[in-house]
Amino acid sequence: MxxxxxxxxxxxxxxxxxxxxxxxxxxxxxxxxxxxxxxxxxxxxxxxxxxxxxxxxxxxxxxxxxxxxxxxxxxxxxxxxxxxxxxxxxxxxxxxxxxxxxxxxxxxxxxxxxxxxxxxxxxxxxxxxxxxxxxxxxxxxxxxxxxxxxxxxxxxxxxxxxxxxxxxxxxxxxxxxxxxxxxxxxxxxxxxxxxxxxxxxxxxxxxxxxxxxxxxxxCGFLPVIGQDGERNDYIDDDRLVRLYWDEDQPITPELLRDALTGPKSVVWTDATVGPVESFDGIWLRLSATERATCRITANPAAMEAGLHRPASPALSPALVEGDSIAYLTVERTAEDPVTEPRFRLGAVGYGSAGADLAERICAQIRAWSPARTVEPSITAYPADTPDTALPDGAVIDRPSVRLVITY
CATH class of the missing domain: 3.40.50.150 (Vaccinia Virus protein VP39)
Structure with missing residues:
Protein backbone atom coordinates (compact mmCIF):
# COMPACT_ATOMS: atom_id res chain seq x y z
CA MET A 1 0.00 0.00 0.00
CA CYS A 219 14.47 2.86 -25.24
CA GLY A 220 14.31 -0.57 -23.67
CA PHE A 221 11.23 -2.77 -23.24
CA LEU A 222 10.39 -6.32 -22.30
CA PRO A 223 10.17 -8.33 -25.55
CA VAL A 224 6.74 -9.39 -26.73
CA ILE A 225 5.82 -13.02 -26.17
CA GLY A 226 5.72 -15.09 -29.35
CA GLN A 227 8.28 -13.38 -31.60
CA ASP A 228 11.38 -15.54 -31.46
CA GLY A 229 13.59 -14.20 -34.23
CA GLU A 230 16.36 -13.09 -31.88
CA ARG A 231 19.21 -15.43 -30.97
CA ASN A 232 21.83 -15.36 -28.21
CA ASP A 233 24.66 -17.57 -27.01
CA TYR A 234 27.97 -17.48 -25.18
CA ILE A 235 31.14 -17.35 -27.24
CA ASP A 236 33.62 -18.35 -24.53
CA ASP A 237 34.07 -21.54 -22.51
CA ASP A 238 33.60 -19.71 -19.21
CA ARG A 239 30.19 -18.31 -20.32
CA LEU A 240 31.17 -14.72 -19.57
CA VAL A 241 30.79 -13.18 -23.04
CA ARG A 242 27.49 -13.34 -24.88
CA LEU A 243 26.28 -12.35 -28.34
CA TYR A 244 22.77 -11.28 -29.39
CA TRP A 245 21.86 -11.39 -33.09
CA ASP A 246 18.95 -11.90 -35.50
CA GLU A 247 17.98 -15.16 -37.16
CA ASP A 248 18.73 -13.80 -40.64
CA GLN A 249 22.41 -13.29 -39.75
CA PRO A 250 24.91 -16.09 -40.49
CA ILE A 251 26.51 -16.07 -37.03
CA THR A 252 27.85 -19.32 -35.56
CA PRO A 253 29.02 -18.84 -31.93
CA GLU A 254 31.09 -22.04 -31.98
CA LEU A 255 33.41 -20.49 -34.56
CA LEU A 256 34.29 -17.74 -32.08
CA ARG A 257 35.27 -19.99 -29.17
CA ASP A 258 39.00 -19.51 -29.70
CA ALA A 259 38.93 -15.93 -30.97
CA LEU A 260 38.94 -14.12 -27.63
CA THR A 261 41.99 -16.05 -26.39
CA GLY A 262 44.09 -15.03 -29.39
CA PRO A 263 45.86 -11.79 -30.37
CA LYS A 264 43.81 -8.61 -30.58
CA SER A 265 43.90 -5.55 -32.85
CA VAL A 266 42.98 -2.18 -31.33
CA VAL A 267 42.17 0.72 -33.66
CA TRP A 268 41.53 4.28 -32.41
CA THR A 269 39.86 7.29 -33.95
CA ASP A 270 40.14 10.99 -33.13
CA ALA A 271 36.49 11.10 -32.00
CA THR A 272 35.96 11.72 -28.30
CA VAL A 273 32.99 11.99 -25.92
CA GLY A 274 32.43 13.47 -22.49
CA PRO A 275 31.51 11.36 -19.44
CA VAL A 276 27.74 11.61 -20.03
CA GLU A 277 27.70 12.12 -23.80
CA SER A 278 25.87 9.46 -25.80
CA PHE A 279 27.59 7.58 -28.60
CA ASP A 280 24.47 5.54 -29.32
CA GLY A 281 24.31 6.77 -32.91
CA ILE A 282 27.34 4.67 -33.83
CA TRP A 283 25.31 1.49 -33.33
CA LEU A 284 22.51 2.87 -35.48
CA ARG A 285 24.96 3.71 -38.25
CA LEU A 286 26.48 0.24 -38.08
CA SER A 287 23.03 -1.32 -38.43
CA ALA A 288 22.46 0.79 -41.54
CA THR A 289 25.76 -0.17 -43.17
CA GLU A 290 26.96 -3.53 -41.81
CA ARG A 291 24.92 -6.71 -42.06
CA ALA A 292 27.28 -8.24 -39.47
CA THR A 293 26.10 -5.87 -36.69
CA CYS A 294 25.04 -7.50 -33.43
CA ARG A 295 25.35 -6.97 -29.67
CA ILE A 296 28.00 -8.12 -27.20
CA THR A 297 27.72 -8.28 -23.41
CA ALA A 298 30.62 -9.08 -21.10
CA ASN A 299 30.60 -10.06 -17.45
CA PRO A 300 33.10 -8.08 -15.30
CA ALA A 301 34.96 -11.35 -14.74
CA ALA A 302 35.71 -11.44 -18.47
CA MET A 303 37.65 -8.17 -18.22
CA GLU A 304 39.45 -9.45 -15.13
CA ALA A 305 40.49 -12.46 -17.20
CA GLY A 306 42.00 -10.20 -19.88
CA LEU A 307 39.21 -9.34 -22.32
CA HIS A 308 39.58 -5.83 -23.74
CA ARG A 309 36.71 -3.84 -22.25
CA PRO A 310 33.72 -3.13 -24.52
CA ALA A 311 32.58 0.49 -24.49
CA SER A 312 29.56 -0.55 -22.42
CA PRO A 313 30.02 -4.08 -21.08
CA ALA A 314 26.25 -4.61 -20.75
CA LEU A 315 25.42 -3.72 -24.37
CA SER A 316 27.88 -2.69 -27.04
CA PRO A 317 27.70 -2.97 -30.83
CA ALA A 318 29.83 -5.63 -32.46
CA LEU A 319 30.58 -7.00 -35.92
CA VAL A 320 30.89 -10.76 -36.39
CA GLU A 321 32.00 -12.62 -39.51
CA GLY A 322 33.02 -16.28 -39.42
CA ASP A 323 35.67 -16.79 -36.73
CA SER A 324 36.21 -13.06 -36.13
CA ILE A 325 34.67 -10.37 -33.97
CA ALA A 326 35.22 -6.67 -33.30
CA TYR A 327 33.38 -4.33 -30.96
CA LEU A 328 33.29 -0.70 -29.84
CA THR A 329 35.67 0.35 -27.07
CA VAL A 330 36.61 3.58 -25.26
CA GLU A 331 39.71 4.89 -23.54
CA ARG A 332 40.15 7.88 -21.26
CA THR A 333 42.39 10.55 -22.74
CA ALA A 334 45.27 12.16 -20.88
CA GLU A 335 44.29 13.67 -17.55
CA ASP A 336 43.81 17.42 -17.35
CA PRO A 337 42.72 18.60 -13.88
CA VAL A 338 41.08 21.80 -15.17
CA THR A 339 38.89 20.29 -17.90
CA GLU A 340 36.15 17.71 -18.08
CA PRO A 341 37.51 14.21 -18.80
CA ARG A 342 37.21 12.97 -22.37
CA PHE A 343 37.14 9.47 -23.82
CA ARG A 344 38.31 8.52 -27.28
CA LEU A 345 36.43 5.97 -29.32
CA GLY A 346 37.79 2.99 -31.15
CA ALA A 347 37.33 -0.70 -31.76
CA VAL A 348 39.06 -3.93 -30.81
CA GLY A 349 39.08 -7.01 -33.01
CA TYR A 350 39.84 -10.69 -32.48
CA GLY A 351 40.23 -13.50 -34.97
CA SER A 352 41.62 -13.70 -38.49
CA ALA A 353 39.54 -10.74 -39.76
CA GLY A 354 39.42 -8.88 -36.44
CA ALA A 355 41.58 -5.97 -37.61
CA ASP A 356 39.42 -5.42 -40.70
CA LEU A 357 36.21 -5.53 -38.65
CA ALA A 358 37.68 -3.04 -36.17
CA GLU A 359 38.56 -0.68 -39.02
CA ARG A 360 34.99 -0.93 -40.32
CA ILE A 361 33.60 0.05 -36.93
CA CYS A 362 35.98 3.01 -36.83
CA ALA A 363 34.77 4.10 -40.28
CA GLN A 364 31.27 4.44 -38.84
CA ILE A 365 32.59 6.26 -35.75
CA ARG A 366 34.16 8.82 -38.11
CA ALA A 367 30.91 9.10 -40.11
CA TRP A 368 28.92 9.64 -36.89
CA SER A 369 31.23 12.14 -35.20
CA PRO A 370 30.47 15.32 -37.24
CA ALA A 371 26.69 14.65 -37.22
CA ARG A 372 26.03 13.06 -33.85
CA THR A 373 22.33 13.83 -33.47
CA VAL A 374 21.25 12.78 -36.97
CA GLU A 375 18.68 9.97 -36.85
CA PRO A 376 18.29 7.28 -39.50
CA SER A 377 15.18 6.93 -41.60
CA ILE A 378 13.48 3.57 -41.09
CA THR A 379 10.90 2.57 -43.67
CA ALA A 380 8.76 -0.54 -43.30
CA TYR A 381 7.29 -2.29 -46.34
CA PRO A 382 5.03 -5.37 -46.52
CA ALA A 383 7.02 -8.59 -46.71
CA ASP A 384 5.99 -9.26 -50.32
CA THR A 385 7.46 -5.96 -51.58
CA PRO A 386 9.96 -6.76 -54.39
CA ASP A 387 13.55 -5.55 -54.22
CA THR A 388 12.93 -3.25 -57.17
CA ALA A 389 10.37 -1.27 -55.10
CA LEU A 390 12.77 -0.69 -52.20
CA PRO A 391 14.98 2.41 -51.86
CA ASP A 392 18.72 2.20 -51.34
CA GLY A 393 19.71 1.28 -47.79
CA ALA A 394 20.26 -1.65 -45.45
CA VAL A 395 17.42 -4.15 -45.90
CA ILE A 396 16.41 -6.27 -42.91
CA ASP A 397 13.78 -8.89 -43.64
CA ARG A 398 11.21 -10.00 -41.10
CA PRO A 399 8.29 -12.41 -41.57
CA SER A 400 5.79 -9.55 -41.97
CA VAL A 401 7.90 -6.58 -43.09
CA ARG A 402 11.00 -5.49 -44.91
CA LEU A 403 12.82 -2.74 -43.04
CA VAL A 404 15.06 -0.31 -44.92
CA ILE A 405 17.46 1.77 -42.81
CA THR A 406 19.15 4.77 -44.39
CA TYR A 407 21.06 7.92 -43.49
Whole structure:
Protein backbone atom coordinates (compact mmCIF):
# COMPACT_ATOMS: atom_id res chain seq x y z
CA MET A 1 0.00 0.00 0.00
CA UNK A 2 1.19 3.54 -0.75
CA UNK A 3 2.81 5.17 2.28
CA UNK A 4 3.16 8.81 3.33
CA UNK A 5 6.42 10.43 2.25
CA UNK A 6 5.62 13.84 3.71
CA UNK A 7 4.78 15.23 0.25
CA UNK A 8 1.41 14.96 -1.47
CA UNK A 9 0.99 12.73 -4.54
CA UNK A 10 0.36 15.90 -6.58
CA UNK A 11 3.65 17.42 -5.43
CA UNK A 12 5.56 14.22 -6.19
CA UNK A 13 3.90 13.93 -9.59
CA UNK A 14 4.80 17.50 -10.52
CA UNK A 15 8.37 17.02 -9.34
CA UNK A 16 8.66 13.91 -11.51
CA UNK A 17 7.36 15.70 -14.60
CA UNK A 18 9.63 18.68 -13.89
CA UNK A 19 12.62 16.32 -13.67
CA UNK A 20 11.65 14.59 -16.92
CA UNK A 21 11.42 17.90 -18.77
CA UNK A 22 14.82 18.96 -17.41
CA UNK A 23 16.70 15.71 -17.91
CA UNK A 24 15.02 13.70 -20.70
CA UNK A 25 17.66 13.47 -23.47
CA UNK A 26 15.08 12.80 -26.20
CA UNK A 27 14.34 16.52 -26.53
CA UNK A 28 10.69 15.76 -27.33
CA UNK A 29 8.07 18.08 -25.80
CA UNK A 30 4.28 18.41 -26.00
CA UNK A 31 2.22 20.54 -23.60
CA UNK A 32 -0.76 18.17 -23.82
CA UNK A 33 1.36 15.16 -22.81
CA UNK A 34 2.89 17.17 -19.98
CA UNK A 35 -0.61 18.09 -18.76
CA UNK A 36 -1.75 14.46 -18.90
CA UNK A 37 1.21 13.28 -16.84
CA UNK A 38 0.59 16.01 -14.26
CA UNK A 39 -3.08 14.99 -14.04
CA UNK A 40 -3.27 11.16 -14.14
CA UNK A 41 -2.15 9.69 -10.78
CA UNK A 42 0.51 7.04 -11.44
CA UNK A 43 0.48 5.94 -7.79
CA UNK A 44 -3.19 4.99 -8.08
CA UNK A 45 -2.22 2.34 -10.65
CA UNK A 46 0.53 1.03 -8.34
CA UNK A 47 -1.31 0.69 -5.02
CA UNK A 48 1.26 -1.71 -3.57
CA UNK A 49 4.22 0.57 -4.28
CA UNK A 50 5.37 3.28 -1.85
CA UNK A 51 4.63 6.79 -3.11
CA UNK A 52 8.32 7.51 -3.48
CA UNK A 53 8.70 4.49 -5.77
CA UNK A 54 5.54 5.26 -7.71
CA UNK A 55 6.92 8.70 -8.57
CA UNK A 56 10.52 7.69 -9.17
CA UNK A 57 11.70 7.77 -12.76
CA UNK A 58 12.01 4.01 -13.04
CA UNK A 59 10.00 0.99 -14.14
CA UNK A 60 8.06 -1.00 -11.55
CA UNK A 61 7.50 -4.75 -11.90
CA UNK A 62 3.86 -5.81 -11.51
CA UNK A 63 4.22 -9.48 -12.45
CA UNK A 64 7.40 -11.44 -11.81
CA UNK A 65 8.57 -14.29 -14.03
CA UNK A 66 8.60 -17.71 -12.30
CA UNK A 67 11.92 -18.30 -14.05
CA UNK A 68 14.42 -16.54 -11.79
CA UNK A 69 16.82 -15.97 -14.70
CA UNK A 70 14.19 -14.43 -16.98
CA UNK A 71 12.85 -10.91 -17.35
CA UNK A 72 9.62 -9.93 -15.55
CA UNK A 73 6.37 -10.71 -17.34
CA UNK A 74 4.93 -7.20 -16.94
CA UNK A 75 6.14 -3.79 -15.79
CA UNK A 76 4.97 -0.23 -15.44
CA UNK A 77 7.24 1.55 -17.90
CA UNK A 78 9.77 4.19 -16.87
CA UNK A 79 7.99 7.57 -16.82
CA UNK A 80 10.42 9.46 -19.06
CA UNK A 81 9.99 6.74 -21.71
CA UNK A 82 6.20 6.96 -21.33
CA UNK A 83 6.51 10.72 -21.83
CA UNK A 84 8.54 10.76 -25.04
CA UNK A 85 6.64 7.87 -26.62
CA UNK A 86 3.37 9.73 -26.06
CA UNK A 87 4.94 12.81 -27.65
CA UNK A 88 5.98 10.63 -30.61
CA UNK A 89 2.41 9.28 -30.86
CA UNK A 90 0.79 12.76 -31.02
CA UNK A 91 -2.71 11.69 -29.97
CA UNK A 92 -5.43 14.16 -30.95
CA UNK A 93 -8.81 14.84 -29.40
CA UNK A 94 -11.25 12.27 -30.78
CA UNK A 95 -8.64 9.74 -31.92
CA UNK A 96 -9.29 5.99 -31.86
CA UNK A 97 -6.22 4.51 -30.14
CA UNK A 98 -4.96 0.93 -29.77
CA UNK A 99 -2.32 -0.04 -27.19
CA UNK A 100 -0.42 -3.34 -27.17
CA UNK A 101 0.71 -4.24 -23.64
CA UNK A 102 -1.83 -3.26 -20.98
CA UNK A 103 0.58 -3.10 -18.04
CA UNK A 104 -1.01 -1.40 -15.04
CA UNK A 105 -3.56 0.51 -17.11
CA UNK A 106 -1.75 3.79 -16.41
CA UNK A 107 -0.67 4.32 -20.00
CA UNK A 108 -4.20 3.65 -21.24
CA UNK A 109 -5.46 6.25 -18.76
CA UNK A 110 -3.02 8.78 -20.20
CA UNK A 111 -4.18 7.89 -23.70
CA UNK A 112 -7.81 8.39 -22.68
CA UNK A 113 -6.92 11.79 -21.23
CA UNK A 114 -5.31 12.76 -24.54
CA UNK A 115 -8.08 11.36 -26.77
CA UNK A 116 -10.77 13.05 -24.67
CA UNK A 117 -14.44 12.21 -24.28
CA UNK A 118 -14.92 11.95 -28.05
CA UNK A 119 -12.02 9.49 -28.46
CA UNK A 120 -11.71 5.77 -27.82
CA UNK A 121 -8.91 3.70 -26.27
CA UNK A 122 -8.44 -0.08 -26.46
CA UNK A 123 -5.61 -1.77 -24.56
CA UNK A 124 -4.66 -5.40 -25.13
CA UNK A 125 -2.46 -8.00 -23.42
CA UNK A 126 -1.93 -11.73 -23.89
CA UNK A 127 -1.76 -12.38 -20.12
CA UNK A 128 -5.17 -12.57 -18.40
CA UNK A 129 -3.63 -11.66 -15.03
CA UNK A 130 -2.30 -8.45 -16.54
CA UNK A 131 -5.56 -7.48 -18.21
CA UNK A 132 -7.51 -8.26 -15.03
CA UNK A 133 -5.19 -5.97 -13.07
CA UNK A 134 -5.44 -3.22 -15.68
CA UNK A 135 -9.24 -3.50 -15.71
CA UNK A 136 -9.42 -3.13 -11.92
CA UNK A 137 -7.11 -0.14 -11.89
CA UNK A 138 -8.85 1.61 -14.76
CA UNK A 139 -12.29 1.10 -13.20
CA UNK A 140 -11.05 2.29 -9.81
CA UNK A 141 -9.74 5.49 -11.41
CA UNK A 142 -12.75 6.51 -13.46
CA UNK A 143 -11.50 5.08 -16.76
CA UNK A 144 -14.22 2.51 -17.30
CA UNK A 145 -14.62 3.65 -20.93
CA UNK A 146 -11.23 2.16 -21.82
CA UNK A 147 -11.66 -1.22 -23.50
CA UNK A 148 -9.41 -3.98 -22.09
CA UNK A 149 -8.96 -7.06 -24.29
CA UNK A 150 -7.16 -10.31 -23.47
CA UNK A 151 -5.52 -11.35 -26.73
CA UNK A 152 -2.21 -11.73 -28.49
CA UNK A 153 -1.35 -8.13 -29.39
CA UNK A 154 -0.02 -9.28 -32.76
CA UNK A 155 -3.61 -10.03 -33.75
CA UNK A 156 -4.77 -6.53 -32.91
CA UNK A 157 -8.46 -5.88 -32.25
CA UNK A 158 -10.06 -5.68 -35.65
CA UNK A 159 -13.53 -5.21 -34.19
CA UNK A 160 -12.66 -1.70 -33.00
CA UNK A 161 -10.53 -0.63 -35.98
CA UNK A 162 -9.52 1.36 -37.97
CA UNK A 163 -7.20 3.16 -35.56
CA UNK A 164 -5.79 6.66 -35.82
CA UNK A 165 -2.99 5.82 -33.40
CA UNK A 166 -1.32 2.56 -32.33
CA UNK A 167 1.34 2.19 -29.63
CA UNK A 168 3.21 -0.86 -28.37
CA UNK A 169 4.47 -1.02 -24.79
CA UNK A 170 6.43 -4.21 -25.51
CA UNK A 171 9.53 -4.75 -27.61
CA UNK A 172 8.66 -5.90 -31.14
CA UNK A 173 10.97 -7.78 -33.51
CA UNK A 174 8.41 -7.74 -36.33
CA UNK A 175 5.44 -5.56 -37.33
CA UNK A 176 2.46 -7.90 -37.79
CA UNK A 177 0.44 -7.61 -40.97
CA UNK A 178 -2.74 -7.18 -38.92
CA UNK A 179 -1.42 -3.85 -37.67
CA UNK A 180 -1.11 -2.62 -41.26
CA UNK A 181 -4.71 -3.59 -41.87
CA UNK A 182 -6.01 -1.95 -38.69
CA UNK A 183 -4.04 1.33 -38.76
CA UNK A 184 -5.67 3.97 -40.96
CA UNK A 185 -3.66 5.57 -43.76
CA UNK A 186 -2.34 8.81 -42.26
CA UNK A 187 -2.24 7.26 -38.78
CA UNK A 188 0.76 6.85 -36.51
CA UNK A 189 2.41 3.80 -34.95
CA UNK A 190 4.93 4.08 -32.12
CA UNK A 191 6.77 0.86 -31.38
CA UNK A 192 9.89 -0.25 -29.47
CA UNK A 193 11.49 -1.96 -32.45
CA UNK A 194 14.32 -4.46 -32.02
CA UNK A 195 16.97 -5.15 -34.65
CA UNK A 196 20.65 -6.06 -34.70
CA UNK A 197 20.76 -6.31 -30.89
CA UNK A 198 19.45 -2.80 -30.25
CA UNK A 199 16.03 -1.41 -29.33
CA UNK A 200 14.63 1.97 -30.35
CA UNK A 201 11.24 3.64 -30.06
CA UNK A 202 10.33 4.33 -33.69
CA UNK A 203 7.45 6.61 -34.65
CA UNK A 204 6.03 5.60 -38.03
CA UNK A 205 3.63 7.48 -40.31
CA UNK A 206 1.26 5.10 -42.10
CA UNK A 207 1.25 5.64 -45.84
CA UNK A 208 -0.56 3.64 -48.50
CA UNK A 209 2.20 1.12 -49.20
CA UNK A 210 4.71 1.76 -46.44
CA UNK A 211 5.37 3.18 -42.99
CA UNK A 212 8.04 5.86 -42.69
CA UNK A 213 9.74 6.94 -39.47
CA UNK A 214 10.02 10.54 -38.32
CA UNK A 215 11.48 9.91 -34.86
CA UNK A 216 13.91 7.25 -33.54
CA UNK A 217 14.74 7.36 -29.81
CA UNK A 218 16.63 5.10 -27.43
CA CYS A 219 14.47 2.86 -25.24
CA GLY A 220 14.31 -0.57 -23.67
CA PHE A 221 11.23 -2.77 -23.24
CA LEU A 222 10.39 -6.32 -22.30
CA PRO A 223 10.17 -8.33 -25.55
CA VAL A 224 6.74 -9.39 -26.73
CA ILE A 225 5.82 -13.02 -26.17
CA GLY A 226 5.72 -15.09 -29.35
CA GLN A 227 8.28 -13.38 -31.60
CA ASP A 228 11.38 -15.54 -31.46
CA GLY A 229 13.59 -14.20 -34.23
CA GLU A 230 16.36 -13.09 -31.88
CA ARG A 231 19.21 -15.43 -30.97
CA ASN A 232 21.83 -15.36 -28.21
CA ASP A 233 24.66 -17.57 -27.01
CA TYR A 234 27.97 -17.48 -25.18
CA ILE A 235 31.14 -17.35 -27.24
CA ASP A 236 33.62 -18.35 -24.53
CA ASP A 237 34.07 -21.54 -22.51
CA ASP A 238 33.60 -19.71 -19.21
CA ARG A 239 30.19 -18.31 -20.32
CA LEU A 240 31.17 -14.72 -19.57
CA VAL A 241 30.79 -13.18 -23.04
CA ARG A 242 27.49 -13.34 -24.88
CA LEU A 243 26.28 -12.35 -28.34
CA TYR A 244 22.77 -11.28 -29.39
CA TRP A 245 21.86 -11.39 -33.09
CA ASP A 246 18.95 -11.90 -35.50
CA GLU A 247 17.98 -15.16 -37.16
CA ASP A 248 18.73 -13.80 -40.64
CA GLN A 249 22.41 -13.29 -39.75
CA PRO A 250 24.91 -16.09 -40.49
CA ILE A 251 26.51 -16.07 -37.03
CA THR A 252 27.85 -19.32 -35.56
CA PRO A 253 29.02 -18.84 -31.93
CA GLU A 254 31.09 -22.04 -31.98
CA LEU A 255 33.41 -20.49 -34.56
CA LEU A 256 34.29 -17.74 -32.08
CA ARG A 257 35.27 -19.99 -29.17
CA ASP A 258 39.00 -19.51 -29.70
CA ALA A 259 38.93 -15.93 -30.97
CA LEU A 260 38.94 -14.12 -27.63
CA THR A 261 41.99 -16.05 -26.39
CA GLY A 262 44.09 -15.03 -29.39
CA PRO A 263 45.86 -11.79 -30.37
CA LYS A 264 43.81 -8.61 -30.58
CA SER A 265 43.90 -5.55 -32.85
CA VAL A 266 42.98 -2.18 -31.33
CA VAL A 267 42.17 0.72 -33.66
CA TRP A 268 41.53 4.28 -32.41
CA THR A 269 39.86 7.29 -33.95
CA ASP A 270 40.14 10.99 -33.13
CA ALA A 271 36.49 11.10 -32.00
CA THR A 272 35.96 11.72 -28.30
CA VAL A 273 32.99 11.99 -25.92
CA GLY A 274 32.43 13.47 -22.49
CA PRO A 275 31.51 11.36 -19.44
CA VAL A 276 27.74 11.61 -20.03
CA GLU A 277 27.70 12.12 -23.80
CA SER A 278 25.87 9.46 -25.80
CA PHE A 279 27.59 7.58 -28.60
CA ASP A 280 24.47 5.54 -29.32
CA GLY A 281 24.31 6.77 -32.91
CA ILE A 282 27.34 4.67 -33.83
CA TRP A 283 25.31 1.49 -33.33
CA LEU A 284 22.51 2.87 -35.48
CA ARG A 285 24.96 3.71 -38.25
CA LEU A 286 26.48 0.24 -38.08
CA SER A 287 23.03 -1.32 -38.43
CA ALA A 288 22.46 0.79 -41.54
CA THR A 289 25.76 -0.17 -43.17
CA GLU A 290 26.96 -3.53 -41.81
CA ARG A 291 24.92 -6.71 -42.06
CA ALA A 292 27.28 -8.24 -39.47
CA THR A 293 26.10 -5.87 -36.69
CA CYS A 294 25.04 -7.50 -33.43
CA ARG A 295 25.35 -6.97 -29.67
CA ILE A 296 28.00 -8.12 -27.20
CA THR A 297 27.72 -8.28 -23.41
CA ALA A 298 30.62 -9.08 -21.10
CA ASN A 299 30.60 -10.06 -17.45
CA PRO A 300 33.10 -8.08 -15.30
CA ALA A 301 34.96 -11.35 -14.74
CA ALA A 302 35.71 -11.44 -18.47
CA MET A 303 37.65 -8.17 -18.22
CA GLU A 304 39.45 -9.45 -15.13
CA ALA A 305 40.49 -12.46 -17.20
CA GLY A 306 42.00 -10.20 -19.88
CA LEU A 307 39.21 -9.34 -22.32
CA HIS A 308 39.58 -5.83 -23.74
CA ARG A 309 36.71 -3.84 -22.25
CA PRO A 310 33.72 -3.13 -24.52
CA ALA A 311 32.58 0.49 -24.49
CA SER A 312 29.56 -0.55 -22.42
CA PRO A 313 30.02 -4.08 -21.08
CA ALA A 314 26.25 -4.61 -20.75
CA LEU A 315 25.42 -3.72 -24.37
CA SER A 316 27.88 -2.69 -27.04
CA PRO A 317 27.70 -2.97 -30.83
CA ALA A 318 29.83 -5.63 -32.46
CA LEU A 319 30.58 -7.00 -35.92
CA VAL A 320 30.89 -10.76 -36.39
CA GLU A 321 32.00 -12.62 -39.51
CA GLY A 322 33.02 -16.28 -39.42
CA ASP A 323 35.67 -16.79 -36.73
CA SER A 324 36.21 -13.06 -36.13
CA ILE A 325 34.67 -10.37 -33.97
CA ALA A 326 35.22 -6.67 -33.30
CA TYR A 327 33.38 -4.33 -30.96
CA LEU A 328 33.29 -0.70 -29.84
CA THR A 329 35.67 0.35 -27.07
CA VAL A 330 36.61 3.58 -25.26
CA GLU A 331 39.71 4.89 -23.54
CA ARG A 332 40.15 7.88 -21.26
CA THR A 333 42.39 10.55 -22.74
CA ALA A 334 45.27 12.16 -20.88
CA GLU A 335 44.29 13.67 -17.55
CA ASP A 336 43.81 17.42 -17.35
CA PRO A 337 42.72 18.60 -13.88
CA VAL A 338 41.08 21.80 -15.17
CA THR A 339 38.89 20.29 -17.90
CA GLU A 340 36.15 17.71 -18.08
CA PRO A 341 37.51 14.21 -18.80
CA ARG A 342 37.21 12.97 -22.37
CA PHE A 343 37.14 9.47 -23.82
CA ARG A 344 38.31 8.52 -27.28
CA LEU A 345 36.43 5.97 -29.32
CA GLY A 346 37.79 2.99 -31.15
CA ALA A 347 37.33 -0.70 -31.76
CA VAL A 348 39.06 -3.93 -30.81
CA GLY A 349 39.08 -7.01 -33.01
CA TYR A 350 39.84 -10.69 -32.48
CA GLY A 351 40.23 -13.50 -34.97
CA SER A 352 41.62 -13.70 -38.49
CA ALA A 353 39.54 -10.74 -39.76
CA GLY A 354 39.42 -8.88 -36.44
CA ALA A 355 41.58 -5.97 -37.61
CA ASP A 356 39.42 -5.42 -40.70
CA LEU A 357 36.21 -5.53 -38.65
CA ALA A 358 37.68 -3.04 -36.17
CA GLU A 359 38.56 -0.68 -39.02
CA ARG A 360 34.99 -0.93 -40.32
CA ILE A 361 33.60 0.05 -36.93
CA CYS A 362 35.98 3.01 -36.83
CA ALA A 363 34.77 4.10 -40.28
CA GLN A 364 31.27 4.44 -38.84
CA ILE A 365 32.59 6.26 -35.75
CA ARG A 366 34.16 8.82 -38.11
CA ALA A 367 30.91 9.10 -40.11
CA TRP A 368 28.92 9.64 -36.89
CA SER A 369 31.23 12.14 -35.20
CA PRO A 370 30.47 15.32 -37.24
CA ALA A 371 26.69 14.65 -37.22
CA ARG A 372 26.03 13.06 -33.85
CA THR A 373 22.33 13.83 -33.47
CA VAL A 374 21.25 12.78 -36.97
CA GLU A 375 18.68 9.97 -36.85
CA PRO A 376 18.29 7.28 -39.50
CA SER A 377 15.18 6.93 -41.60
CA ILE A 378 13.48 3.57 -41.09
CA THR A 379 10.90 2.57 -43.67
CA ALA A 380 8.76 -0.54 -43.30
CA TYR A 381 7.29 -2.29 -46.34
CA PRO A 382 5.03 -5.37 -46.52
CA ALA A 383 7.02 -8.59 -46.71
CA ASP A 384 5.99 -9.26 -50.32
CA THR A 385 7.46 -5.96 -51.58
CA PRO A 386 9.96 -6.76 -54.39
CA ASP A 387 13.55 -5.55 -54.22
CA THR A 388 12.93 -3.25 -57.17
CA ALA A 389 10.37 -1.27 -55.10
CA LEU A 390 12.77 -0.69 -52.20
CA PRO A 391 14.98 2.41 -51.86
CA ASP A 392 18.72 2.20 -51.34
CA GLY A 393 19.71 1.28 -47.79
CA ALA A 394 20.26 -1.65 -45.45
CA VAL A 395 17.42 -4.15 -45.90
CA ILE A 396 16.41 -6.27 -42.91
CA ASP A 397 13.78 -8.89 -43.64
CA ARG A 398 11.21 -10.00 -41.10
CA PRO A 399 8.29 -12.41 -41.57
CA SER A 400 5.79 -9.55 -41.97
CA VAL A 401 7.90 -6.58 -43.09
CA ARG A 402 11.00 -5.49 -44.91
CA LEU A 403 12.82 -2.74 -43.04
CA VAL A 404 15.06 -0.31 -44.92
CA ILE A 405 17.46 1.77 -42.81
CA THR A 406 19.15 4.77 -44.39
CA TYR A 407 21.06 7.92 -43.49
Missing amino acids: NTDTGASPEDLRNRLVDAILQQDPSGLRDARVESAMRTVPRHAFLPDAPLKEAYANKSVTIKENPDADALPLSCASQPDVVHFMLVQLAVREGDNVFEIGAGTGYNAALLQHLAGSSGHVTTCDIDPDVTAYARRMLDANGCDDVRVVTRDGALGTEEFSPYDRMIAAVGMWDLPGTWWDQLAVGGRLVVPLRWRGLSRSVAFRREKDRMTSDSVKM
